[in-house]
Amino acid sequence: MRKKILFDTDPGVDDAAALLFLQKHPDIELVGITTVFGNSDIDRVTRNALYLKERFGVTAPVARGAAAPLVRQPGPAPVMVHGENGLGDVSVPDMEAIATDPRPAWQFIIDMLRQNPGEITIVAVGRMTNLALALAEAPDIVDLVREVVIMGGAFAVSGHNGNVTPVAEANIIGDPHAADIVFSARWPVVAVGLDVTRQVLVTTQDLELLARKGGETGRLLADISEGYMRFYDRFGAGGFYLHDASAAALAIDRSLFGMRAGPVRVVTNGIAAGQTIQRDNSLPYPPNAWDGAPDQEVCVAIDAARVKALVMDTLLG
Ligand code: BDR
Ligand code: CA
Numbered sequence: 001m002r003k004k005i006l007f008d009t010d011p012g013v014d015d016a017a018a019l020l021f022l023q024k025h026p027d028i029e030l031v032g033i034t035t036v037f038g039n040s041d042i043d044r045v046t047r048n049a050l051y052l053k054e055r056f057g058v059t060a061p062v063a064r065g066a067a068a069p070l071v072r073q074p075g076p077a078p079v080m081v082h083g084e085n086g087l088g089d090v091s092v093p094d095m096e097a098i099a100t101d102p103r104p105a106w107q108f109i110i111d112m113l114r115q116n117p118g119e120i121t122i123v124a125v126g127r128m129t130n131l132a133l134a135l136a137e138a139p140d141i142v143d144l145v146r147e148v149v150i151m152g153g154a155f156a157v158s159g160h161n162g163n164v165t166p167v168a169e170a171n172i173i174g175d176p177h178a179a180d181i182v183f184s185a186r187w188p189v190v191a192v193g194l195d196v197t198r199q200v201l202v203t204t205q206d207l208e209l210l211a212r213k214g215g216e217t218g219r220l221l222a223d224i225s226e227g228y229m230r231f232y233d234r235f236g237a238g239g240f241y242l243h244d245a246s247a248a249a250l251a252i253d254r255s256l257f258g259m260r261a262g263p264v265r266v267v268t269n270g271i272a273a274g275q276t277i278q279r280d281n282s283l284p285y286p287p288n289a290w291d292g293a294p295d296q297e298v299c300v301a302i303d304a305a306r307v308k309a310l311v312m313d314t315l316l317g
Helices: 013-024 042-055 107-116 129-137 139-142 175-182 202-212 215-226 226-233 243-252 304-316
Strands: 003-009 028-035 120-124 147-151 189-192 257-268 276-277 295-302
Touching: 003 013, 003 107, 003 129, 003 243, 013 042, 013 120, 013 215, 013 226, 013 243, 013 304, 028 042, 028 107, 107 120, 107 129, 120 129, 120 243, 129 139, 129 175, 147 243, 175 189, 175 257, 189 243, 189 257, 202 215, 202 226, 202 304, 215 226, 243 295, 243 304, 276 295
Parallel strands: 003 028, 003 120, 120 147, 147 189, 189 295
Antiparallel strands: 257 276, 257 295
């Protein structure tokens, strides 16, 4: 039986790669797409999701999600990374003729989990606002989900820190209160953070290969990634990081990753807002803010070559 995935996303250049990777993978049944503000505003990311659905024959419905963080003021959209329209400024048609699901994303998530108890893995690769809203409305969903895989966080493993501030990763600082709720809920979370996603590099040669041999999917991904590549070139990274598709890869094959367990809390205010901190349960701390929070898994190792091969082979297949 194929694995059911509900994809919560803010497309987003690397979100688009992750979505099309999941859509093409034979072991995956994409059962829903929920959108959230982030890489662009909620109108644009929802339009982008509808565009990808329509163009690539995705049958899963798209439900529109949160337009702003739970508590903090929304920050500016990262136009220097994902372009003004969120998809590298390639032309995206007006999608008004295609309807979104009538339910808001949080309600769609609740309904899907209740209809498929124990079967759905949520792969969330944007701000975690929709998930936090679903938890607030229906706390029972913690027992209904199979697993929650998130792309988010920076845990200072192997010297990898934040990408928005020295300690904060974009999806977490975009709504730190929501992220803290998601990590603190009694459901199984796996965090695929910058510690591991920064090890999966897509090069210009990879994009050329996708454009040449990856059909319509490869050509679109190569087109939307041009500006994304230029952004990363400025740091001399030698390519761009495959953040969101790495989380999707974990949902398909967790043996490609190494994890450690322990409660995770998120700093919600002050100069360290957005920092994700996992407690080492082997150390004898006095009472602290991690007490009572459930153990969650954080990725500390990755077989980057195999993750990249899984994604590339699927997209090229
Ligand atoms: C995350 O932020 C966004 O720019 C990407 O889509 C990814 O989900 C990386 O920090
Ligand atoms: Ca994303």
